[in-house]
Amino acid sequence: MKLIQCPACSNEISPAAEFCPKCGHPNRTGNSPSTMSCYQCDSPATQKCVHCETLSCAVHLESCRANKDRVLLCLACAEKQKKANKAIHLFAFFAFLIVVILLATQSQR
Numbered sequence: 595m596k597l598i599q600c601p602a603c604s605n606e607i608s609p610a611a612e613f614c615p616k617c618g619h620p621n622r623t624g625n626s627p628s629t630m631s632c633y634q635c636d637s638p639a640t641q642k643c644v645h646c647e648t649l650s651c652a653v654h655l656e657s658c659r660a661n662k663d664r665v666l667l668c669l670a671c672a673e674k675q676k677k678a679n680k681a682i683h684l685f686a687f688f689a690f691l692i693v694v695i696l697l698a699t700q701s702q703r
């Protein structure tokens with residue numbers, strides 16, 4: 595695929611990319627210019643929260659880890675996702691602790 599230049603930082607980006615991976619400048623090549631604006635500011639919305647579909651600019655979405663994938667979430671959903679990730683980590687930690695205790699008690703005998 596032929597690469598195009600980001601208008602903001604002249605980094606080479608794919609024309610299919612929704613935004614420049616380097617500086618986050620929205621890349622809309624022709625198709626349907628968005629007239630909707632961001633839920634946080636007046637910038638035109640170029641991104642969408644994958645959870646609640648809130649329209650947002652490139653700045654007001656957070657890239658979060660969800661099931662090994664990186665997804666763009668609005669700030670509210672990002673907060674929820676972080677809490678969910680924390681809960682998973684906590685669970686994994688306790689599972690690990692139990693295994694360690696079991697191994698320790700077995701090796702004593």
Ligand SMILES: [Zn+2]
Pocket residue numbers: 600601602603604605614615616617618619
């Ligand atoms: Zn850029």
Ligand SMILES: [Zn+2]
Pocket residue numbers: 632633634635636637650651652653654
């Ligand atoms: Zn915004």
Ligand SMILES: [Zn+2]
Pocket residue numbers: 643644645646647648667668669670671672
């Ligand atoms: Zn959301």
